[in-house]
Amino acid sequence: MIDIAIKNLGTRKVRTFLCILAVLAGVFLVGVTLVMNDWMYGTMTAELAKYMGKIYVQQGESTYPPFDSTLSQDTATAILDRTDLGLNLAESAPLIFVRTERGMMPFIPAEKMVIGVPAGREAILIGTVASNSGLNHFAVGEKGDVAILGKTVAQDFSAKVGQDITINGTKVRVIGILEKSSMDSVNIAAIMPMEAVQRIFVKQGQVSSVLLTLQDVRKTAEVAARLEQDYPALGIVTQDDMLAEAEQVMKMPIMYMSSMGVTGMIVAMIVIMSTMFMAVTERTREFGTLRALGARRRMVVGTVLIEALILALIGVPPAMGLVFLMSKAMETTPPDTFKLVQTIVFTVVAAMVGAAYPAWRAARVEPLEALRYE
Amino acid sequence: MNTIVETKHVCKTYGMNGVAVEAIRGIDLTVNAGEFVALVGPSGSGKSSLLYLIGAMDSPTSGEVLFEGRDLAKLRDGPRTDLRAKNIGFVFQTFNLLPTLNAFENIEIAMRLAGMGRSERQSRAAELLGRVGLSERAKHQPRYLSGGERQRVAIARALGNHPRLLLADEPTGNLDSKTGTGILELLRTICSEDGQTVIMVTHDFRAASYADRVLVMRDGRIRGETKLQAGQNINQAMEKLLELELQ
Numbered sequence: 001m002i003d004i005a006i007k008n009l010g011t012r013k014v015r016t017f018l019c020i021l022a023v024l025a026g027v028f029l030v031g032v033t034l035v036m037n038d039w040m041y042g043t044m045t046a047e048l049a050k051y052m053g054k055i056y057v058q059q060g061e062s063t064y065p066p067f068d069s070t071l072s073q074d075t076a077t078a079i080l081d082r083t084d085l086g087l088n089l090a091e092s093a094p095l096i097f098v099r100t101e102r103g104m105m106p107f108i109p110a111e112k113m114v115i116g117v118p119a120g121r122e123a124i125l126i127g128t129v130a131s132n133s134g135l136n137h138f139a140v141g142e143k144g145d146v147a148i149l150g151k152t153v154a155q156d157f158s159a160k161v162g163q164d165i166t167i168n169g170t171k172v173r174v175i176g177i178l179e180k181s182s183m184d185s186v187n188i189a190a191i192m193p194m195e196a197v198q199r200i201f202v203k204q205g206q207v208s209s210v211l212l213t214l215q216d217v218r219k220t221a222e223v224a225a226r227l228e229q230d231y232p233a234l235g236i237v238t239q240d241d242m243l244a245e246a247e248q249v250m251k252m253p254i255m256y257m258s259s260m261g262v263t264g265m266i267v268a269m270i271v272i273m274s275t276m277f278m279a280v281t282e283r284t285r286e287f288g289t290l291r292a293l294g295a296r297r298r299m300v301v302g303t304v305l306i307e308a309l310i311l312a313l314i315g316v317p318p319a320m321g322l323v324f325l326m327s328k329a330m331e332t333t334p335p336d337t338f339k340l341v342q343t344i345v346f347t348v349v350a351a352m353v354g355a356a357y358p359a360w361r362a363a364r365v366e367p368l369e370a371l372r373y374e
Numbered sequence: 375m376n377t378i379v380e381t382k383h384v385c386k387t388y389g390m391n392g393v394a395v396e397a398i399r400g401i402d403l404t405v406n407a408g409e410f411v412a413l414v415g416p417s418g419s420g421k422s423s424l425l426y427l428i429g430a431m432d433s434p435t436s437g438e439v440l441f442e443g444r445d446l447a448k449l450r451d452g453p454r455t456d457l458r459a460k461n462i463g464f465v466f467q468t469f470n471l472l473p474t475l476n477a478f479e480n481i482e483i484a485m486r487l488a489g490m491g492r493s494e495r496q497s498r499a500a501e502l503l504g505r506v507g508l509s510e511r512a513k514h515q516p517r518y519l520s521g522g523e524r525q526r527v528a529i530a531r532a533l534g535n536h537p538r539l540l541l542a543d544e545p546t547g548n549l550d551s552k553t554g555t556g557i558l559e560l561l562r563t564i565c566s567e568d569g570q571t572v573i574m575v576t577h578d579f580r581a582a583s584y585a586d587r588v589l590v591m592r593d594g595r596i597r598g599e600t601k602l603q604a605g606q607n608i609n610q611a612m613e614k615l616l617e618l619e620l621q
Binding site (some may be wrong): 003007008010011083284286289290291292293294296297299366367368 | 390426431432451452455456458459460464466470472473474475483484487488531
């Protein structure tokens with residue numbers, strides 16, 4: 001009966017086209033949702049991977065980035081001086097985080113921030129991120145009002161290396177601009193010497209947290225437990241804590257994205273339902289004729305479902321093409337075969353659910369009723 | 375002679391806006407194989423209702439409709455549908471061709487529903503198109519066919535499965551008299567040459583005169599019956615029918 005379904009769709013070209021367009025939009029939203037959710041998880045995983053074997057010590061109950069955390073520099077120094085923890089001192093340091101612009105959404109803690117790092121230790125944050133100026137350290141010394149800008153901040157300031165920008169009323173010279181990092185906390189940050197940040201934001205003698213890197217990452221849990229015991233008033237944050245927190249924070253955007261996808265699919269489903277419902281109502285007489293000629297109810301149901309399925313499946317390739325284009329434009333990973341299959345399954349289910357009632361109605365048409373239909 | 379259809383004191387009552395309308399009031403009828411029977415009568419006489427009951431498209435309120443001895447009222451939807459597909463051909467007043475299919479496909483569809491194989495139904499459809507003189511119009515959709523051509527396609531469709539019974543509901547009702555005569559002659563030929571059993575509903579005495587036997591209906595009952603002789607003058611036949619109508 002596929003041939004009959006195709007002929008029926010071909011006869012009502014405008015309606016078929018509009019329905020396919022709506023399905024396309026729905027499938028596109030589902031595809032985008034899958035890609036975006038995947039991208040968010042991927043970014044989070046990549047970001048958190050960098051915190052393996054690292055422990056943040058900060059004020060109790062504060063989150064990461066620890067804008068609300070305040071520790072005395074003396075406490076930080078005391079922790080760093082401990083020889084029993086097995087610290088890799090080259091990659092351990094006190095840090096100060098200052099939020100200069102709040103995020104637009106609850107799950108984005110900051111749009112811009114300044115991070116203070118002891119001079120010469122900026123690699124702790126920057127890691128392997130390349131600088132487009134070739135300069136990624138504070139060559140000018142501890143007291144210099146200098147900054148290395150993340151890509152996003154540099155774009156916002158339209159800053160170039162060697163230019164001055166103003167941070168909290170103080171002129172700061174840009175000495176490096178980083179290439180885009182997979183760590184968004186680096187992209188939105190101006191990384192400055194610790195002393196300069198403390199002075200500019202009047203936080204002398206204060207830090208936000210102490211970043212501890214262990215020589216043996218397998219001892220992370222053990223060291224964290226010991227620190228919790230020794231400093232009960234402080235918060236000890238490990239990679240596991242960050243993961244739990246990140247998952248909590250990600251819940252909302254993922255739910256938001258998923259609801260967009262679900263809405264798209266529901267819209268597509270309703271369009272399929274209304275299209276098929278109209279088609280069935282218009283074709284009552286045809287279905288009656290088929291029944292009179294000997295079509296069983298299941299065959300009538302099949303015809304309607306096949307039409308809906310064709311409508312839905314035609315919308316999938318162009319929608320997924322758009323998703324591919326969008327993922328390219330957004331520099332995210334395009335959907336893989338699994339996601340493609342997932343999307344097709346969603347679409348088929350939506351089409352079947354949408355067409356179920358019209359199909360049932362069509363199957364209930366009695367031959368006699370249809371022959372009297374005027 | 376083999377009996378194809380037998381009705382035993384069949385009654386049918388419809389509910390219309392809360393009012394019971396007795397469309398058929400106790401009809402006893404026997405139709406034998408190879409007969410061409412016309413049910414004639416004015417609108418509302420119950421002739422179409424009787425045809426639907428005989429065609430297994432409706433169930434009687436009381437009484438029995440037997441198709442080759444099987445009581446149609448006792449069949450569930452599936453077997454009734456199969457019986458329609460394999461044993462009964464329908465020709466409707468408004469042709470009821472499927473608008474998205476061409477003439478050839480419209481003939482083929484009935485055979486598909488009856489489960490006939492592809493090659494068999496294709497050769498049968500081609501043969502029937504030739505029989506009704508529309509081989510050249512095989513690829514035309516119904517909207518490109520004249521009324522007479524559409525009805526010819528509908529007759530070909532009805533014959534596709536070699537039905538035991540062909541039912542025609544006002545087959546000339548939507549046609550001009552010349553085209554209508556062509557359709558009636560075709561039905562007559564099918565009956566005479568193939569031994570096809572035909573029951574035709576019509577309000578037109580001229581059309582009824584093509585049948586072997588004419589039953590005049592009024593108010594849900596058969597008021598009279600006459601047999602027409604082969605080769606009988608059409609005017610004589612019509613006079614006989616008018617006498618019946620006036621009784």
